[in-house]
Amino acid sequence: MRHFHLSAALPLVLASLAMAPATASAREKPVITLPPETLPQAAAPEPLAELVKQVDIPYERFTLENGLTTLVHTDRKTPVVGVTVYYRVGSKSEPEGKTGFAHLFEHLMFGGSRNVPNFDIPLEAAGSTSTNGSTWYDRTNYVETVPTGALDLALFMESDRMGHLLPAVSQDKLDKQRGVVQNEKRQGDNQPYGLVDYAIGDGLFPVGHPYRHSTIGSMADLDAATLDDVRKWFVDNYGPNNVVIALAGDIDAETSRAKVQQWFGDIPRGPEVADTSAGPVTLDTPVSREMLDQVPVTRLIRAWSGPGWTSKDAAPLAIGMHVLGGLASSRLDNVLVRDEQLAVSVSAYVQQFEQTSFLQIQMDVKPGVDRAMAEKRLQEVVAQYVAEGPTQDELTRAATEYVSSQIGALELVGGFSGKGSTLAEGLLYAGDPAWYKKELEHIAALTPAEVTQALQSWLSRPVYALTVVPGDRVEDGATMGGWSDDGANDAGPQQALSAAEKAKLAARAEAGPPREAPALSTTPKLTFPVIQRAYLSNGIEVALARRTAVPKVSLALEFDAGYAADSAARAGTQSMMMDMLEEGTTSLSAVELAEAQERLGASISAGAARDTSTVMLSALTANLAPSLELMADVVRNPAFTSDDVARVKDQRLAEIAQAEASPIGLAQRAIGPLIYGQDHPYGTVGALGRANVIENLTPGALKEVHDTWLRPDTARITVVGDVTMAELLPQLERAFGDWQLPTSETPQKNLEAQLPTAPQQPQIFVIDRPNSPQSVLLFAKVLPITGSEPGKEPLELANEVIGNGFLSRLNMDLREDKGWTYGIRSALSESEGPESFTVFTPVQADRTADSIRLILDDMKAFPASTPVDTTELQRVTEGNIRGLPNRFQTNAQVLGGIMENQQLGRPDDYYAQLPAIYGAIDGTVIDQAAAEYLQPGNMTIVVVGDRSVVEPQLADIGLPVRYLEGVE
The missing domain is CATH 3.30.830.10 (Metalloenzyme, LuxS/M16 peptidase-like)
Known part of the structure; x- marks a missing residue:
């Protein structure tokens, strides 16, 4: 890749640059003195076509005999490899009665396989980023970024669940993950405007259209999922011939080919995933819908379905909508927010999928503004823009912003937005891993006429108009998101498996010979x-x-x-x-x-x-x-x-x-x-x-x-x-440099101000929020230390053990075992003044008191009855050491690390010291930190939920409870 440098020639000024050594413990302030004529003059912006040339992801491709396709991109800047696995199956593949099933199955894929009892523990102990997955209409993907020396382990584990999952799938795992997914749905539904996406899918597509129902699905369909359904979904969709693996980072194609063949080569082909007919739909007439919700302002939404991934109109529409409502200087912002002040926020964007897209315009009406007036002006501004199209300057600005963001995305090799995902999605959706390059070249060459034509073709069709107005929510998210449009969303027909299908499942569920997990190899240290x-x-x-x-x-x-x-x-x-x-x-x-x-x-x-x-x-x-x-x-x-x-x-x-x-x-x-x-x-x-x-x-x-x-x-x-x-x-x-120091004294903050007396026992404050399917719990207390106090590493590791991470005790108990939440997390504030410790989670409403008791009990038990064990110790010490390169892949990550060190008074080489610091920490000091700082006896607990549901549960909890009218 060719790097940009300043186009203006710089004079030789090194002799006059006084730089302090990075290791100095105390610095005097050396300054620079430059004659005005040596200062660089402002350069003209780089041409867009030149910027596009900088976006490049070279790759090699190979396919095994069983159909598994692998894409390899070499990037040696950091000793890590992004492992990205895409299965060509998503929610659009779900038949009636099975909505939400692809996503439910994604959760089950983390529950262990024949030779891997737990997917997360070995990888995170090896220094991987948190293993994760996601499901969307067109695909399901699984991602982890691992130290180079852990690549074999990651491939072994991915291959074990691809080829040997069914022996480990049980009814208990299905029931627990069903609970987690349903709480994920409740969590989304519980937000203001949380039912909007359901309504848009219902409004744009007819019943049975693959993009109509939500990926999260309906509660009825999730409840109806059976163990046979799970097994059949795996056999039908998770064969290697329906998979693209992208390996990006400290790896090459020759090495990759041998490793992929070793770990995946013996997995038999599965059925081909059938193509789905799921194009855009033009409404016969405009459609309007009004929803009441517990929201503070009226939201106007205008939506259309649009073209698929490879359409010639996809790029013009993306940039055209960005000009309309994506730029900070967008048409909608300039008119409706700045000039006429009818809105407090506006947006316009495209959600692009393989076979269709969602074109959306949104306006939050300013309180006090007449709704009819707001709707009229929104319609007029959009109509004028569609008729006239963008100017060349608007087009160039939107394209430059987009290309700049793509250049920034090149820093990540893995994850949901890294270079591996870019290559894999290009192959899946366009048959070309380098599709991103064609798209960027198209964007750089766009003309106003081309964008105008696309806007007129797609936005002149009948619109779906959704308005969300403040009021009491009357619709129930539990009944939304499924196949039907009658509001009931009862589970569809449940067909029993044939004898042949049962035999096939039984064969795949056989245990087979055991496979040994590979040992970790040496990984270079963080530089x-x-x-x-x-x-x-x-x-x-x-x-x-x-x-x-x-x-x-x-x-x-x-x-x-x-x-x-x-x-x-x-x-x-x-x-x-x-x-x-x-x-x-x-x-x-x-x-x-x-x-x-x-x-x-x-x-x-x-x-x-x-x-x-x-x-x-x-x-x-x-x-x-x-x-x-x-x-x-x-x-x-x-x-x-x-x-x-x-x-x-x-x-x-x-x-x-x-x-x-x-x-x-x-x-x-x-x-x-x-x-x-x-x-x-x-x-x-x-x-x-x-x-x-x-x-x-x-x-x-x-x-x-x-x-x-x-x-x-x-x-x-x-x-x-x-x-x-x-x-x-x-x-x-x-x-x-010419910014002069004021004559007034430097301002000060009194971070040593008196704090209130800590409570003698946990106390609960409840804020009533009617119609809430979940209760939000926030536990907190002030610690007797500041963020800049040295030697806090044992406390930070104790926090990881109890609540900071997927494998923490609280998450494994409240989410993975009980299924009462989509997730729980604890945190230390890392502030300059008195530090705070918090625990946060949304839980299903009927488990509010049970969750409070469980969280308090888990915190009390650490370390009194359950001190840190050897697996936890290895994960938070050696795992963190091996994972350090993962933490600093991007400029932003490095910037954040330096800023945190500066704020907390750490030396510049702090991260180089961390391996030795972690290596010297044993379970005893972690337990001591938990005993001293993480006990719940003086926690303040805020509960936000439906008082009519919460109050009876708290009647016998044995703690003082106060009901607040809001934020006091």
Whole structure:
């Protein structure tokens, strides 16, 4: 791959660059002094056609005699291999009465096979990323990214469940995973607008169309699934001839061929998956539907089915819809959000599938705006755009943004969006692993006329109009998502298996000879990029980690602020100010600012976390100089115009309303004040803040906050990407070096403020949310340590044992054994001030109290009755050591690691030290950390659910219970 570099010639300035050594424990501030004539001038954006050339995934292909096809891409930048396995079967393959079955089966594939009792434990212990899978209309895939030395183990395990699954499938496993999937469905249904996708499928397609029913399916069909169904699905669909494996990373084709033949070669072919007729559908007449839901604002949705993956209109529609409602400067944004302020958010996009697509336009109506007026203007703006089409400038900006994102995607070898998936989907859907390249070349060559023609062909057909309005939800997600359209979704006809089918299943279920799992081989150690440090002439510290895998640069400008800089009386001010940075400068309007980023293929975003306020830049290396100048204008010269402030305030108020309509949002907003108290900087409702504070903000107040907290002496710049320090520093000096230090004192946050007295026993706070099929549980407490306290690694590993990861005790108990939740996770806050420990999970409503008891019991038992065992110890120590290369594949991951080290006061070589640190940790110190910090005796528990269901369960729980009216 050819890398982009700055097109402007740089003078020899190395002699005047003073850089501090990365290992210095204390640094004086060396500065750079550059004559103005040596500073680089802004470069013109790189032509789109040149950018497209940078997206390249060379591959080799081979097919075994049993039909298994393998694609291999070599990428030696990190000693890992992405293993991506695609089965050509998805929800569109499901017959009547079997909706949700492909996805249910995906869950069962993780339950163990003939020679692999548990699929996750060996791989995660070997340093793999969390093994995962997904199901969609056209396919089911399974992904893991493993250290090179664990590739044989991964292939052995994938081949064992492909060829030897049935002996391990039992009724107990089916029942448990059925419960998990049904809680996954409840979790999605329980969100605001959570029933929309069901309604869109019903509205666009007739009964029986393969893309009509949802992938999650209906509760009735999930309940009806039998063990024979499971076995038949496996035999019919999971043969090697219906599979594409992509191996991407530290591997080559010759080595891959031998390994794939060794592990998969003896698996017999299965039946060919029959082609499905599932093209787009044109409605006879426009269709309208209105849904009531527990939502804060009215949502207008306009939808059509569209062309399939390889259609000549697919790319023009994708870019055309992006111009309409995907760009920050989109037509819908400019008219409906900025100019006329009829909406708080808008979008337009294409969900692309193999044989059809979903074309969707969405508008969240601003509270107080007449719905009829909003609908009329939405229709007029869309009609005008479809009639006129995009301009060449809009087309170029949309295409550049899309191509830039594809260049960034080249960093990942595996996972759901890595290079392996790109190749596999091209082969599955287009018969060509390099289809992505044809698509990008098509996008780069698009003309306004071609896009206009596609828009007119597809968006001029009768529309499906769905409107979701605030009110009491009257429809039940449990009865939606299935085959029929009568609302009942009773399971369809259940046909008994024939004698021949039963014989075939019995033959495949025979145990057969045992297979031995291969041993792990040596994997090279993590090589974390060298970090160079320097200072600009005004004292801003700069850290750079050079990585040349892709021609992009990721940059973070951090300020020591965050929403902890707000008092309770100003909750939300800091993040509101940061949001306003993206709304225009003294020289550029919000639209002009968005357009400038789009032309450069750059992305500038701003936001406030708990301890820091950060402006992020993602830029193409070729366009770094102008991107930095744009970023500097955003940071240093925000406009804070009255009109923009008023508009963004309305949007923020709508965001707060959305959060308070969400069960998860309600829990998250409640917990901070309860455990930290109103007087501590962390005792807030989160970054969004409170509505009464936002309503009273003025441009002057926001400017004051900006000038107080965003200044050179609170700033730090961290950069990762394809640029040298010699190239970077002059550009940063040009953009930020003349930013003068204010005369006022540096602002301070009082992170040592008094905390409320911890409760003597767990206490429960319930927030009523009627009609909730699940209860959201959030356990939390403040720990007597700060995030920057050294030697916390045993505590972090204890957290992994109890709740941080798929194999944690809480997840294996509450999800895998009981089936009461789709997932549970614990976390340490890693904050600069007092750290918090949290446990979060949505559980089925009728198991609310049982889940609370189980979680408390599991936490008490660790380590009192169940200390860490040898398997857990190996997984969190040796497994983490072997998995370190997986954690730093991308620029963003490296950037995040450096920023965390800086925030918590760790040395630059911290990740190089981690193997030795983990290697010295034994079970005793992990148990001590759990006993000292992770006990539940003083936990605060927030429950968000239907009080009529929850209250009877809590009557005899033996803990104090208080009912809240909302976030206090």
